[in-house]
Amino acid sequence: MSRVFNFSAGPAALPEPVLRRAAAEMLDWHGSGMSVMEMSHRGKEFMSIAAKAEADLRELLAVPANYEVLFMQGGAIAENAIVPMNMLRGHAGADYVDTGEWSQRSLKEAQKYGRVNVAASGAAGGYTSIPPRDTWRLDPEAGYVHICSNETIGGVQYHFVPDTGAVPLVADVSSEILSRPMDVSKFGLLYGGAQKNIGPAGLTIVIVREDLLGGALPCTPSAFDYAVVAEHGSMFNTPPTYAIYIAGLVFEWLKERGGLPAMAEHNARKAAVLYDFLDQTSFYESRVARDCRSLMNVPFHLKNPALDAAFLKGAEARGLVQLKGHRLVGGMRASIYNAMPLEGVQALVAFMQDFEREHG
Numbered sequence: 001m002s003r004v005f006n007f008s009a010g011p012a013a014l015p016e017p018v019l020r021r022a023a024a025e026m027l028d029w030h031g032s033g034m035s036v037m038e039m040s041h042r043g044k045e046f047m048s049i050a051a052k053a054e055a056d057l058r059e060l061l062a063v064p065a066n067y068e069v070l071f072m073q074g075g076a077i078a079e080n081a082i083v084p085m086n087m088l089r090g091h092a093g094a095d096y097v098d099t100g101e102w103s104q105r106s107l108k109e110a111q112k113y114g115r116v117n118v119a120a121s122g123a124a125g126g127y128t129s130i131p132p133r134d135t136w137r138l139d140p141e142a143g144y145v146h147i148c149s150n151e152t153i154g155g156v157q158y159h160f161v162p163d164t165g166a167v168p169l170v171a172d173v174s175s176e177i178l179s180r181p182m183d184v185s186k187f188g189l190l191y192g193g194a195q196k197n198i199g200p201a202g203l204t205i206v207i208v209r210e211d212l213l214g215g216a217l218p219c220t221p222s223a224f225d226y227a228v229v230a231e232h233g234s235m236f237n238t239p240p241t242y243a244i245y246i247a248g249l250v251f252e253w254l255k256e257r258g259g260l261p262a263m264a265e266h267n268a269r270k271a272a273v274l275y276d277f278l279d280q281t282s283f284y285e286s287r288v289a290r291d292c293r294s295l296m297n298v299p300f301h302l303k304n305p306a307l308d309a310a311f312l313k314g315a316e317a318r319g320l321v322q323l324k325g326h327r328l329v330g331g332m333r334a335s336i337y338n339a340m341p342l343e344g345v346q347a348l349v350a351f352m353q354d355f356e357r358e359h360g
């Protein structure tokens, strides 16, 4: 069996030790005689799996005690509606910072539920940077301020936590959660789909400050009302049990590797290998402003796009897959989440050098 280096933006590569352990436990989890997939979500076996996953996630992110950790479904795109339903809390509208495709998707959906003020936008610069905080025009009456902390498609990432005063900060962290330590206390709510940097598709993580619960719009489906989900310990309806189990194995793997400070170092090293290379070649280019570059998703272009197809074919022959850029940006994109080893990025750069030598 040979495994490739998978640069997919999501669903993305998982740590190999996690997959091996899941394989070993597939038919008989810890002597239960059952696969985790076959367990009642209310049985003691699965309850212990979910409790451990939540405790480990809390430990990894140092989640303060006054925050709820919710395991939900529907992905970040469902949260685009669920967030305004829950977070407007009687306010007429919310502020959104537009930094690219994912924040646009969020604000368009929110318009169904309230007035959206686009407080700042990176559109004029082609979404290659994050608008500096001092340019934002925030509404003091807003229910919350929404950002996308890492734009998975455009490859821009916040390297600061914006101060929004008394108005709660809400962040879509789908493609960077657990890649670095984060001061949860600076946010009212964090949400993200698991399939980028945590585990399988189907699980959505929501971390929300307790005092923000309980004011959902009356039309909010019960299964999407954070207060209801919290009250039932994320078991108001059947949760995505197997995805929670795999996420739990990933949390254990992260703890064994030194937690988020170690991951931040690992991810910074990997990203530096790729960006340093991009900065010294004229055959490829990165179009993202240096101080906003994503450490997770690295879009880059060949100066001659006529070579794109040959590049992708050559990469695949070397076991480097899923490098085609998103259609909105074109070119290439290397997603280098936690599970991507340094060797994968080194192999990519070695291939890029060889390809440049051959075609440059």
Ligand SMILES: *Cc1c(COP(=O)(O)O)cnc(C)c1O
Binding pocket: 010, 074, 075, 076, 077, 078, 102, 148, 150, 151, 152, 172, 173, 174, 175, 193, 196
């Ligand atoms: C992938 C992604 C989404 C979409 O997530 P779904 O799970 O498909 O709903 C939203 N926001 C960001 C930042 C993403 O990376």
